[in-house]
Amino acid sequence: MEKDKILSLKGLSKHFGGIKVIEHVSLDVTAGERVGLIGPNGAGKSTLFNMIAGDLEPSGGTIHYYGDRINSMPNYKRTQKGIVRTFQKNNLMMGLTVRENILLVLQRINQKHTQWWKQATPGNYQLLFEHAGSLLHEWGLEEYSQTKVKDLSYGVQRQIEMIMAIAGNPKLLLLDEPTAGMSQVETDQIISLINKLPVEVTIMMIEHDVDVLFGNTDRVIVLHAGTLIADGSPEQVRENPEVKEIYMGKEVIANA
Numbered sequence: 050m051e052k053d054k055i056l057s058l059k060g061l062s063k064h065f066g067g068i069k070v071i072e073h074v075s076l077d078v079t080a081g082e083r084v085g086l087i088g089p090n091g092a093g094k095s096t097l098f099n100m101i102a103g104d105l106e107p108s109g110g111t112i113h114y115y116g117d118r119i120n121s122m123p124n125y126k127r128t129q130k131g132i133v134r135t136f137q138k139n140n141l142m143m144g145l146t147v148r149e150n151i152l153l154v155l156q157r158i159n160q161k162h163t164q165w166w167k168q169a170t171p172g173n174y175q176l177l178f179e180h181a182g183s184l185l186h187e188w189g190l191e192e193y194s195q196t197k198v199k200d201l202s203y204g205v206q207r208q209i210e211m212i213m214a215i216a217g218n219p220k221l222l223l224l225d226e227p228t229a230g231m232s233q234v235e236t237d238q239i240i241s242l243i244n245k246l247p248v249e250v251t252i253m254m255i256e257h258d259v260d261v262l263f264g265n266t267d268r269v270i271v272l273h274a275g276t277l278i279a280d281g282s283p284e285q286v287r288e289n290p291e292v293k294e295i296y297m298g299k300e301v302i303a304n305a
C-alpha cells in the first residue's frame with residue numbers, strides 16, 4: 050500500500066565528474082522491511098546510503114520519504130524525521146564514558162545542546178539521565194555506563210553506537226557494515242541486538258558477510274558497478290545466475 054512506502058528511489062544517479070558511481074537505481078522500501086544491500090567493493094553501496102541519509106546530493110533521479118521529495122533536504126533534518134545512519138567506523142567520543150556519549154545524543158535529539166551554560170548534572174537533566182539509564186538497561190549494557198569508551202572492546206563500542214542510533218526512535222535505520230572487523234561472538238551480539246529492534250523500524254543494511262546478511266534480512270538488493278542487478282528474497286538472490294556470476298562466486302553463495 051502506498052502509505053506503507055517509507056522510501057522510494059526513482060532513477061537515482063550519482064556522478065563524480067565523469068565517473069558514474071550510481072546509475073538509474075529505482076526501488077521502493079515498505080515500512081518494517083529488513084533489506085540487505087550487497088555488491089563488490091566500489092559497487093556504490095555507501096554512495097547510495099550517502100544520498101538517502103543526505104550526505105550527498107543526487108546527480109539525477111528522486112528520493113521520496115513517506116511521499117515527500119527529500120533530494121535536497123539537509124541530513125540533520127532527515128535525522129529529525131527518522132532517517133538515522135551508522136558508519137563503517139565508529140563515531141564515539143573515546144575519552145567520555147558510555148553514559149556521557151549517550152547523553153550527548155539525547156541532548157541533541159531533545160534540542161538541549163545549545164544550553165551550554167547549564168551544567169549537565171542528573172539534577173539539571175533528570176529526564177535525559179533517566180532516558181540514558183533506561184536505554185542501557187533495556188539493551189543489557191548498564192554495566193558499562195561509567196566506563197570510558199576507549200576502555201571497551203570494539204564489539205561493545207559498536208553496540209553502544211547502535212544504541213545511540215536507536216535512541217531517537219528512528220523510522221529508517223541505515224546500517225553500514227555493522228559487523229565489520231568483529232569476531233564471531235561480537236557479530237552474534239550485534240546481530241541479536243539488531244533483531245531485537247522494534248518490528249516497525251525499517252532497516253537497510255550493507256553487509257559483506259553473506260551468512261549474516263542472508264540469514265537476517267527478508268529482502269536482498271545487489272548493486273554492481275552502480276546499477277541494481279537483483280532485488281528479491283534471500284532465496285531468490287541466492288539462485289540468481291547473474292549474481293552468482295558477477296558478485297560472489299558460485300560456492301560462496303551456494304553455501305550462504
Ligand SMILES: Nc1ncnc2c1ncn2[C@@H]1O[C@H](COP(=O)(O)OP(=O)(O)OP(=O)(O)O)[C@@H](O)[C@H]1O
Pocket residue numbers: 065068070088089090091092093094095096097
Ligand atoms: N567523493 C567521491 N569522489 C569520487 N569518487 C568517489 C567518491 N566517493 C566514492 N567514489 C567512488 O565511487 C565508487 C563507489 O564507492 P562506494 O564507497 O559507494 O562503494 P561501496 O560499494 O560502498 O564499496 P565498499 O564495499 O568498498 O565500501 C568507488 O569507485 C569510489 O572510489
